[in-house]
Amino acid sequence: MRNVRLWKSGVGLLFDRRAEVGKPMIFRLxxxxxxxxxxxxxxDVxxxxxxxxxxxxxxxxxxxxPGDRFAVYKDNHFDCLLLAAAGIRIGAVPVMLSGLLPHDSVRPLLQRVEPKLLVxxxxxxxxxxSDVNALSAFAERTLCLDGGLPxxxxFADLYGSSDPVPAPRRDDELMMLTHTSGTTGIPKLIMYTPAKLQGQMARLECRHLPPITFRRGDTVAMSTPYVHARAFTWIYSVLTLSPGKVLLVADxxxxxxxxxxxxxxxxVIEGLPIDFARLEKLAEEREHNVFSSVRMFVGNFDAVRWSTIRTFLNASRHPFPLWREGYGQSETGGLGMTFITRRTANKRREEQAGPRTVGRPxxxxxxxxxxxxQTFEPVPNGRPxxxxxxxxxxxxxxxxEPERWSEKVVGEWWNTGDIGIKTRSGSLKLLDxxxxxxxxxxxxxxxxxxxxxLPVGHDVALLPVPDGPPVPVVATPDGRLDEERWARAVRGLPAFAEPVVIGFPDMPRTGTGKIIREELRRRFLSGAEHPGTGRWT
Incomplete structure (x- = not known):
């Protein structure tokens, strides 16, 4: 079996190159x-x-x-990634749009990219x-995956057409567009080249670092938006490190x-915070514990709540299960990483040990x-x-949107828009x-x-305002909040305004499960100002 540096392979030829290696790998969907x-x-591969x-x-x-832009806007599944790979294989540029995006967001994005084809x-x-032509009007042609659209x-009529000669993109050419979360309005479209996605982001993912990377005997489960760059760097690591079995979760x-x-x-399981929240009840089942063999849980996109981390680590029967949490942004890839043990998670509940540590670079x-x-001068360790x-x-x-990009670029540095504290040991604590x-x-x-x-199934978004206590929006399973439970929950904490209570499904979220706080502000705060400037969101 040949050892191939797959991160050097273009996305369009990635699965061909992996198939040539010959190491067996099974994908279950x-x-x-x-x-x-x-x-x-x-x-199989x-x-x-x-x-x-x-x-x-x-x-x-x-x-x-070659060079044509085409948009992929479909229900979440692994074939989002495969359609992108197919386009990149023939030199086209996929524009990856989550199927959870509303038409009000999809229209301006399609208008911005002017795709030759909408899939x-x-x-x-x-x-x-919806008007049947509302989205199709923004593309020259529309390709319907399940057919029957006037x-x-x-797609079925064209599937199996002869595969043209591959025309991979050069390292410095635009290869793919994916969108940001859209928590503050219409998402931005991020530009990826092969040099950035393959040469840097995927290369970092493909290092063999036991026990925090995949092993040959692992059964790896993934639940993610497959339109996101994270899915692409992840598949490079999977195909390089060759776990025996991969479970691809669409929902x-x-x-x-x-x-x-x-x-x-x-x-090994990787998922979004919202995925782990949905599966938390499953993790509490003792008779049919499906998480007993998990040695590592992986969280990305946003921090997972401590109560959820604790539930899953306690559900594992592995002697030393780990929770691996990544810190990064779509524009930069991974920036830091931290690891949480079962002991740390359980101890956290007793000690309430301050802001969350997101790891070292x-x-x-x-x-x-x-x-x-204000000045962009470095501050001492320990200061926010x-x-x-x-x-x-x-x-x-x-x-x-070059003006939005230039607002966040500071020479060779990228403004994350996060407020944090750097410790003496070099780790980063995230505040807000x-x-x-x-x-x-x-x-x-x-x-x-x-x-x-609060009990399992509750979530909270605090909406700070400049001239008063923050407004808590509390999402509960049935849209009701027990007053005594809430009084116990806020004991010893800063003052809060009266909570706004909604049902858990009514909490507005992006395609990656992030809470859309701007939508909550529009609903409940009548446009109240933020405490910060918001220049770098």
């Missing part, structure tokens, strides 16, 4: 791919490579070629109350995940510094300030986003404490 006419849920070749043929038959489904193109090409519904995990016990890859938000990062993985810009920061307190920490003190 929570449901069939939307691009698979056979409806299979068990695949060569079969996935064939999907990419077939999809490349379909895209080419739809009129896509989507009947449900998303003809959603309730005026659109049918973190416990009714879907439970049976899959009972049949194939995972040893990746040695040799990343530098972090904390500066004064704006977090800046320097990394070779920083992307090349926001598509057709700058837009929500109030000197002398960390509202993120207070949210952690409140959620820790």
């Amino acid at each position: 929570s449901r069939p791919l939307d691009i698979d006419p056979a409806g299979r849920t068990l695949l 060569e079969e996935i490579a064939q999907y990419v070749r077939n999809a490349a043929g379909a895209l080419h038959a739809a009129g896509i070629g 989507s489904s009947r449900r998303l193109l003809t959603g309730k109350g 005026g659109a090409l049918d 973190s519904d416990p009714q879907v995940v439970g049976p899959l995990f009972r049949q194939h016990r995972p040893t 990746m040695p040799g890859f990343v530098q972090l510094k904390v500066v004064d938000p 300030g704006l977090v800046l990062a320097r990394t070779k993985a920083r992307c090349i810009g926001y598509y057709r 986003r700058e837009v929500n920061h109030t000197p002398g307190v960390s509202w993120l920490e207070q949210e952690d404490v409140l959620v820790d003190r």
Whole structure:
């Protein structure tokens, strides 16, 4: 078996190169791919490579070629990534849009990129109350994955068309666009080149560092937005480090995940905070504990609540389970990493040990510094300030929004928009986003404490205002909050305004599960100002 540095392979040829290596690897899917006419849920690497070749043929038959932009807007699944790989294989530039984005966000993004082709489904193109042409009008042609849409090409008719000669992008050429979370309005579109995604972000993911990376005997489960760059760097690491079995989860519904995990016990699980929150009840089952074999849980995008971390680590029967939490941004890739043990998680509940530590910068890859938000001069260790990062993985810009990009670039440094504290040991403690920061307190920490003190199934968003106590928005399973429980939860904490109580499904979230605090402000605060400037959101 040949040892191939897969991070040097382009995304479009990645699965072909991995298939040539010959190491066996099985992929099990929570449901069939939307691009698979056979409806299979068990695949090997060569079969996935064939999907990419077939999809490349379909895209080419739809009129896509080198340099053309095409948008992928579909329900979440691994074939989002495969469609992107198929386009990149023939030199096109995929624009990856989450199927959870509302039409009000998708329209301006399509208008910005002017795609030659829109790849989507009947449900998303003809959603309730939508004009069938509302989105298709922004692309020259529309390719419908499940067919039956008047005026659109049918994917099944083109699937299996001859695969054209690969035309990979040069290292410095635009290769892919993905969008930011959109917590403060219309998402930004981030520009990735092969040099950034493969040469830096994926290269970092592919290092063999036991026990915090994959082992040959692992069963690895992934639940993520497959339109996000994180999915691309992750698949590089999976194909390089070769765990024996990979579980691809399209939907973190416990009714879907439970049976899959009972049949194939995972040893490593990665997911969004909202995914772990949805699966928390499953983790509390003792008779059919599907997390007993997990040695490592991996959280990304946002910090997972301490109560949730504790639940999963306690559910594992591994002697020393780890929770691996990454700190980073879509524009930069990973910036830091921290590890939480079962003992630390359980001890945290007793001690309430201050703001969350997000780890030290990746040695040799990343530098972090904390500066004064007004002067941008470095502040001493232990004092809060704006977090800046320097990394070779920083992307090349926001598509057709250079002014928003230049606002966040400080020479070789990237303004994260986070307020944090650097400790003497070099680790970073995160306080708040700058837009929500109030000197002398960390509202993120207070949210952690409140959620820790409330029952499972509750979440809290604190909305600070300049001239009064923050307003808590409390999401509960049934939309009701026990007054005595709330009184116990806030005991010993800073003063809060009367809580606004909503049902858990009514908490507005992005496609990556982040709470859309601006939407909460619009609903409940009548446009009240933020304590921070909001310049770097």
